[in-house]
Amino acid sequence: MLDIQHVTKVFFPGTVNEKVALENINLHVDKGDVVCVIGSNGSGKSTLFNMIAGTFPVTNGKITVNGKDVTNEPEYKRAFYIGRIFQDPTKGTSANMSIEDNLNLACTKGMKGIRFGLTAERRKEFKRLLEPIGLQDRMADNVGLLSGGQRQALTLLMTTLSKPSLMLLDEHTAALDPRNAEIVMDLTKKYIEEGQLTAMMVTHNMQFAIDYGNRLIMMDEGHIILDIKGEEKKKLTVQSLVDRFREIRKKDFTSDEGLLTE
Secondary structure (H helix, E strand, C coil): CEEEEEEEEEECCCCCCCEEEEEEEEEEECCCCEEEEEECCCCCHHHHHHHHHCCCCCCEEEEEECCEECCCCCHHHHCCCEEEECCCCCCCCCCCCEHHHHHHHHHCCCCCCCCCCCCHHHHHHHHHHHHHHCCCCCCCCEHHHCCHHHHHHHHHHHHHHCCCCEEEEECCCCCCCHHHHHHHHHHHHHHHHHHCCCEEEECCCHHHHHHCCCEEEEEECCEEEEEEEHHHHHCCCHHHHHHHHHHHHCCCCCCHHHHCCC
16 A cells, blocks of 8 residues: 655755655555554654655655555645644644535545535534534534644544545644543544544554554654564553663663653
C-alpha cells in the first residue's frame, strides 16, 4: 500500500546548518495496517509524515502509494487520497461554516466540480454519524462554536468520510486534555475499524502507541530503530519499550512526554 524506499531528507544541504532529518528510511505499510510512530523530539517522526504527505520534497529515495510513484507529486494532489489530522484542532474544519456544511464538503472531497445539496436524507445520515460525538442536535451551528475536543472529533469524522487511502494522525490528541484525548482515541479506533482504513499515528504517549493499532515503530535520530507488530506488540509495556530503546541506542529515552501513560 505504502512503500518508502531509501528515503533521506537533508535540510540546508552544503551549508553550516546542514541537518540530516531522515537517513535511508525503508518502510512498507500494508493495506489495513494501523501503525503507531513514537520517538523522542527530533527523532524524525514529523519529517517522515511531511515526506509522505508531500509537504517537503525528499532529498533522495522513492515513495509509492498503491503502486503509484508519488515522490515528486505535490502536496495538494496527494491530499485527495492522503488524509492528515494535525495537533491543532482548528486546522481540519472551517470555523465559519456549519457542522453539516463541513460534513457535506468532506463527502465531496476529490470530486472536482461536484457539490451535493443537503437533502433531508443526507441530514438524517449526518445526524446518525454525529451521535457518537454528541453533536447530532447542533448540525446548524458554526464549527467555531465547538470546543477543541469536539472540533478534533469532527475533523476525524470528516477525514474518514472522505475515505482516504492513507490517514496520517499527526499527534492529533496532543492539544487535548486527558479526558477528551481518550474520547478522540476511542473514536479513532471506531472509525478506522468501521472504514477498514490504513493509518499511521505519531504520538508522544507510549501507552496510546501500545494500546492502539497492530504495529509500532520507534524512531531516533532519523532512523527507524524498532518495528514491532502482532502478538509481540500486544505484550509490550511502557517499561519494556524504554528498555528496548536503551538496549538498542545505548542511551536513555530523553522525552518525558513519551512516558505518559494517561
